Amino acid sequence: MGKAKIFWTVIRYLMAAFMVYGGVQHFVNTDFFNPFVPNFLPFKSAIIYISGIIEVAIGVLLVLKNTAGLGSLLLLLLMLVFLPIHIWDVFSNTPAIGSHEAALIRLPVQLLFIAISWKLKNVFYK
Numbered sequence: 001m002g003k004a005k006i007f008w009t010v011i012r013y014l015m016a017a018f019m020v021y022g023g024v025q026h027f028v029n030t031d032f033f034n035p036f037v038p039n040f041l042p043f044k045s046a047i048i049y050i051s052g053i054i055e056v057a058i059g060v061l062l063v064l065k066n067t068a069g070l071g072s073l074l075l076l077l078l079m080l081v082f083l084p085i086h087i088w089d090v091f092s093n094t095p096a097i098g099s100h101e102a103a104l105i106r107l108p109v110q111l112l113f114i115a116i117s118w119k120l121k122n123v124f125y126k
Helices: 003-028 028-038 044-063 065-091 100-124
Strands: none
Touching: 003 028, 003 044, 003 065, 028 044, 028 100, 044 065, 065 100
């Protein structure tokens, strides 16, 4: 395995840990995620729990060698689905993440996650 592949494998494991941790937080700290679900959507708690399950599942897929490609693709799709929430947060009078400063930091971080997910998909999705 070349150095680049080792590097992206480490990044894949880090993203997997991040996804599992974040997914578990949907169950442990549900109130934190409540503001991120738009008020026009019904069943906010169910959305929070389901997105937590999806995040944990993606994390597990990323860890397993045989499913790393699928996990990478699903990670990219999830990061793209979450992007509008973070854009909305930047322009919101009351950002769900807590402050405008945090929202302004979170948006470029989301873009970084999208770029990482894209690269992981290109490395591991066959």
